[in-house]
Amino acid sequence: MKTHAINEPEPTPMQKQDGSQPLLSSRLVSTSILAAGLALLTVVLAITGIDYWSTRTAMLQDSRVEAAIVADNVSAALVFHDAATAKEILYALRASPMVIGAGVYDAQGLLLAQQVREGKPDLPATVLSLGMNGESERSGLRVLEMTQPIHGPGTTVGTLYIRKSMDAVYMRLGVRFFSTLLIAVCAMALATAMVLRSRAAVREAENRLHTLAHTDAVTGIGNRHAFNERLTAEIERARSLASRVALIYIDLDNFKTHNDTLGHTAGDGLLRQVAGRLHSVVRSTDTICRLGGDEFALILRLDMDDATLEKYEQRLINTFQTLDMEAGQQVNVTCSAGIATFPDDAPDIDGLMGHADTAMYRAKEMGKNRCVRFEASMNQAVVRRHAIEHALRAELAHGDGLAMHYQPLISAADESLVGAEALLRWTHAELGNVSPLEVVAVAEECGLIVTLGYWVLRTACRDAAGWNDAGAPLRVAVNLSAQQLGDPQFLQQVMDILREEGLPAHRLELELTETVLMENLEAGAHTLHRLSQLGIHLSIDDFGTGYSSLSYLRQLPMRRLKIDRSFVKDLPRQEHSRTIVSAIVALAHGLGLQVTAEGIETREQADYLTGQGCDILQGYVFARPMPAQQFLAFQARPRGQAM
Numbered sequence: 001m002k003t004h005a006i007n008e009p010e011p012t013p014m015q016k017q018d019g020s021q022p023l024l025s026s027r028l029v030s031t032s033i034l035a036a037g038l039a040l041l042t043v044v045l046a047i048t049g050i051d052y053w054s055t056r057t058a059m060l061q062d063s064r065v066e067a068a069i070v071a072d073n074v075s076a077a078l079v080f081h082d083a084a085t086a087k088e089i090l091y092a093l094r095a096s097p098m099v100i101g102a103g104v105y106d107a108q109g110l111l112l113a114q115q116v117r118e119g120k121p122d123l124p125a126t127v128l129s130l131g132m133n134g135e136s137e138r139s140g141l142r143v144l145e146m147t148q149p150i151h152g153p154g155t156t157v158g159t160l161y162i163r164k165s166m167d168a169v170y171m172r173l174g175v176r177f178f179s180t181l182l183i184a185v186c187a188m189a190l191a192t193a194m195v196l197r198s199r200a201a202v203r204e205a206e207n208r209l210h211t212l213a214h215t216d217a218v219t220g221i222g223n224r225h226a227f228n229e230r231l232t233a234e235i236e237r238a239r240s241l242a243s244r245v246a247l248i249y250i251d252l253d254n255f256k257t258h259n260d261t262l263g264h265t266a267g268d269g270l271l272r273q274v275a276g277r278l279h280s281v282v283r284s285t286d287t288i289c290r291l292g293g294d295e296f297a298l299i300l301r302l303d304m305d306d307a308t309l310e311k312y313e314q315r316l317i318n319t320f321q322t323l324d325m326e327a328g329q330q331v332n333v334t335c336s337a338g339i340a341t342f343p344d345d346a347p348d349i350d351g352l353m354g355h356a357d358t359a360m361y362r363a364k365e366m367g368k369n370r371c372v373r374f375e376a377s378m379n380q381a382v383v384r385r386h387a388i389e390h391a392l393r394a395e396l397a398h399g400d401g402l403a404m405h406y407q408p409l410i411s412a413a414d415e416s417l418v419g420a421e422a423l424l425r426w427t428h429a430e431l432g433n434v435s436p437l438e439v440v441a442v443a444e445e446c447g448l449i450v451t452l453g454y455w456v457l458r459t460a461c462r463d464a465a466g467w468n469d470a471g472a473p474l475r476v477a478v479n480l481s482a483q484q485l486g487d488p489q490f491l492q493q494v495m496d497i498l499r500e501e502g503l504p505a506h507r508l509e510l511e512l513t514e515t516v517l518m519e520n521l522e523a524g525a526h527t528l529h530r531l532s533q534l535g536i537h538l539s540i541d542d543f544g545t546g547y548s549s550l551s552y553l554r555q556l557p558m559r560r561l562k563i564d565r566s567f568v569k570d571l572p573r574q575e576h577s578r579t580i581v582s583a584i585v586a587l588a589h590g591l592g593l594q595v596t597a598e599g600i601e602t603r604e605q606a607d608y609l610t611g612q613g614c615d616i617l618q619g620y621v622f623a624r625p626m627p628a629q630q631f632l633a634f635q636a637r638p639r640g641q642a643m
């Protein structure tokens, strides 16, 4: 699938954290490197310490052996007080580079002979001045001294004194220390380079994953993840700066129809176009995300006044109009949008999202293609809607609060009863009487309408099967909603219900509004033809209030057309209504349809409509909708008597 980089999601809080993350992680890396360096240095120092100790111990042992040998050799020269020989023997010690001085003292402790390396101080003249005697040693930082008794025949004849410099030891230790250190530093540098390289690779992979997880694959703009993070960040920012944020939910109108007619690939193209257009409306500080399906969201930093925001809303609504599709065709797209602001409408994210959603639904209810601002009163409507949904579910599962009432349909020719319209009634313990319009609207929204619709149809058919069928057959007219007609099982269900309840098909009439018909163009026409073939009567309800195509309606197997009661209300005084009614009657008769007038409240209206050629009359002047039992009694009343 082709993706557009339309609007790269701006850094989300997580990404912002990421911004400070390099600093944090590089600090972490340098701290670990420092710790490793210190550890290595400690090891090197420890090795050097051990080295020093072992070298010094070895040197002492060697020196002791050396001193013993020299003492042994020099003993004869000392017995004979032969200074020259003694000096010569001492000379042999020069071979050891560490020896800087050596001397032989006689039994009286006086210096007999000495060998001192050039530049080094002479030895003390007496053994006493050495401060040492017998077999002893003394080690300073730079010098190691030792004395060794010289034994003659049967007695000690003198003392050998050797002075050694530690410089060579230090030199060797130094070389070892620095070379070990150098090796350690090189190893550290190599390890650091490897760690940094693999870290960079990991970071790159992480960034890529982050982008993928926050981008919508179809449009290339931020997805729901990005939206959640961005909204959280913007709310936090607004809190700290005491500023405002506006959240706009946008839902495309009738996207499903576009998707079905254009195909899914073109549908994706349309979504990309929408994202592109939205991008052209927003400012760089605003965020666009696709929440899924045909839902988009805008997050605005609200640094504008209400008038500017209104212009913004208008620009948003006007931005789509015609979209050029990839295949060359043009599509008209409208959207419904809802706005909620922080902190004015809601003090937190959940509230803000809920309110924007509520406002968006209100925009849909108000006829789509508009932007609606959230108002507190909308929430009461939402709460009521939820309560109705909850109660209706329970009612459909195991309640007995639902009932069908029947409003008589009267023949205009002789005012005989020809049938009744079945109208839903619901009395709930807490909600009271809920209007059928409200019940149907909620049921349509939450998907309960199909179940409810079948319950209505079955109840109406069952009741109608028991009606007095001695004279002309009495029809029951049942209202249908759009989703019912769209249900693939509808035809089969209607046939099953008629059979099971024992009602002949010609005694059932189905009322469909123009909107219901227009929302089920293709599949609807087929179903309607099949229903008509079965003998079921079809009528167009509330005629004149919808925007139907007459040429389309003409192709449908309709029997009857019901003039909406809004045109009946002001009859016969208002000329406008008179004109409309006579036009509708002429049109219906021209198309071979019967005409029903509903909402007749006065005798005058009934007479006028009869005079205009209406075929069937319905209204309070004849009877109000009544329970099934009462309708049975109504059938037995003398003709023309209202109830």
Ligand code: C2E
Residues within 6 Å of the ligand: 407, 422, 423, 424, 435, 436, 437, 440, 456, 479, 480, 481, 511, 541, 542, 565, 598, 599, 600, 601, 618, 619, 620, 621, 625
């Ligand atoms: P509708 O199909 O146009 O039904 C006629 C409405 O006009 C009924 O309102 C009826 O009580 C009312 N009415 C009849 N005569 C008069 C009159 O003389 N004056 C006035 N002011 N009103 C009159 P109701 O029962 O409140 O139903 C309203 C709408 O609810 C119906 O309009 C129909 O669209 C819908 N509805 C009712 N029951 C059902 C149902 O079982 N299924 C579906 N899908 N919709 C239903």
Ligand code: MG
Residues within 6 Å of the ligand: 421, 479, 511, 541
């Ligand atoms: Mg009706």
Ligand code: MG
Residues within 6 Å of the ligand: 541, 542, 562, 564, 565, 598
């Ligand atoms: Mg009606």
